Amino acid sequence: MKRRTKIWLGVLIGLVLLVGVGWGALEATMHQPSPAAARAARSAVKTDYGLAFKAKHPAGAGVLFYPGALVAPASYSIWAKRLAASGTSVYIVRFPLNLAVLRGSQADRVLAETTGPVVIGGHSLGGVMAARYAKAHQTKRLAGVFFLASYADQKGRLTKRGLPVLAVTADHDQVLNWSAYRKAKTNLPQATQYVELVGNHAGFGSYGKQRGDGQSPVSDGAQQRAVAQTLRRWLKTQVNR
DSSP states (O other), rough: OOHHHHHHHHHHHHHHHHHHHHHHHHHHHOOOOOOOHHHHTTTTOOSSSSEEOOHHHHHHHHEEOOOTTTTTTTGHEEEEEEEEHTTOOOEOOOOOOGGGGGGGGGGHHHHHOOOOOOOEEEEEEHHHHHHHHHHHOOOEEEEEEEEEEEOOGGGGGTTTOOOEEEEETTOOOOOOOOHHHGGGGSSSSOOOOOEEEEOOOOOSSSOOOOTTTTEEEEEEEEHHHHHHHHHEEEEEIIIIO
């Protein structure tokens, strides 16, 4: 074997090993659904874009949801199932490597396969990307924007978008960048509705503990119920009027 061939073969093997190690490290940091969330996910329809929790008798806008970074879509199944049971269909999007930043336009696929108005929102990084989508797309099907432990950055500025906005945080959240969150309020309409729940960052989904997060004084189930109730109330009073 020629020396140059040996060198290139060595480089190729090294790259394969590097990618393998990198993928293994990334996979190890991904958040998987709790057993309760996994059970709730069984009621969803698996689609090309993610999970669809379809209401039997849908009323008003549906919910199009972007998960947080490295969080599996099924992790949000508990509150999604609750909303669907009350008449609101929920569509949870799946992203490459569970990172919304890699395909922020994924909502296009949901809109192409569904009908009627939807509100778009997300958890953590997912909320940032959802706001960017709402700003960039003027479709009349978008009826509102919501954030779970998240905010709109400059690229997702919604002050002139003319949509109802909901921003939900948790009092024991130690993952959210609170300084950035407070500064980003200038990117939201003055009529934005702000709600603070009892709980932490990971409690907006159901995937166990998250590094650096605060200890929640309530159970995971309690925060899941609060998330569903908050979204249901906002949809009823601000969106589906």
